[in-house]
Amino acid sequence: xxxxxxxxxxxxxxxxxxxxxxxxxGFMAKLALHVAGGEPQTLKRKEKQRLxxxxxxxxxxTEKLVVVAEAPGTGLVGMGYIYIWRSQGIWEQxxxxxxxxxxxxxxxxxxxxxxxxxxxxxLRELVAFAESRGAHELILEYSVANKEAxxxxxxxxxxxxxxxAAAFTHLVKSRLxxxxxx
Numbered sequence: 001x002x003x004x005x006x007x008x009x010x011x012x013x014x015x016x017x018x019x020x021x022x023x024x025x026g027f028m029a030k031l032a033l034h035v036a037g038g039e040p041q042t043l044k045r046k047e048k049q050r051l052x053x054x055x056x057x058x059x060x061x062t063e064k065l066v067v068v069a070e071a072p073g074t075g076l077v078g079m080g081y082i083y084i085w086r087s088q089g090i091w092e093q094x095x096x097x098x099x100x101x102x103x104x105x106x107x108x109x110x111x112x113x114x115x116x117x118x119x120x121x122x123l124r125e126l127v128a129f130a131e132s133r134g135a136h137e138l139i140l141e142y143s144v145a146n147k148e149a150x151x152x153x154x155x156x157x158x159x160x161x162x163x164x165a166a167a168f169t170h171l172v173k174s175r176l177x178x179x180x181x182x
Contacts (some may be wrong), residue, residue, distance in 0.1 A: 011113075013121045016079065017057060023076045024066065025051045027108045029116035058083070064131040069109065069118045069173035078109035084133045092149045102130025104140040120151075 016024060027044050030049055043051075058064040058081065069078035085101045102128060109118045132136060139162065142149035 010072055011077070011116070011121065012072075013067055013072040013118075013125055014070065016055070016068045018046075018056065018059060020068055020076060021052050021055045024055050024068070024079050026109075027076075027079045028106055031106055031108045035146055048119065048161075063133065065126065067122050067125045069113070069122055071113065077113040078118050078122060078146050080107040080126050081105040082126040082129055083141070084130065084135050084140075099137075100133060100135035101128065101137045101139050102133070102135040106139060 025043070025048055032038075033040060048075050053067060058066050061083075064083040065081070067080045068076050071077045082102050082104050085103045087101070105121065107122060107126070109122075127138065130136075137157070140153065140158065144150070144151060
């Protein structure tokens with residue numbers, strides 16, 4: 001991927017480097033808090049280390065791409081992360097068929113830099129990466145509570161294709177013991 005500059009603010013969109021990882025972990029934490037609607041907090045050391053290892057591994061994996069947006073004189077103001085997921089068809093077919101999807105794992109732009117084309121510039125790079133790897137489908141997750149994400153992604157052609165539900169194991173266990181599956 002060649003480095004690209006957004007004309008509006010001269011924002012540089014480029015592949016992430018090893019030295020960017022601590023900032024990327026910070027972006028990921030901000031994204032998680034944004035989605036959850038939580039108050040700012042500090043990541044536990046163990047979680048920070050886990051995220052740093054995941055990102056370091058992504059930087060050397062040819063099936064993953066992490067891009068950053070860099071503002072002159074400011075530093076990093078955004079990130080995007082995609083990886084290629086391969087799956088086999090489950091129905092009987094004449095030959096081996098492998099489906100490839102680009103999984104957009106994280107994308108973040110600092111609030112004060114939004115509405116400046118940075119998101120679109122990073123997303124263009126992620127889409128180009130997916131296509132270059134033979135993935136013609138993009139998949140992502142966002143919280144139903146994140147209305148901003150819902151509007152943005154639907155405007156770009158994303159449509160919900162399923163439901164991801166979550167429950168605590170102790171709650172499910174309790175309801176099963178009361179006959180909750182009848």
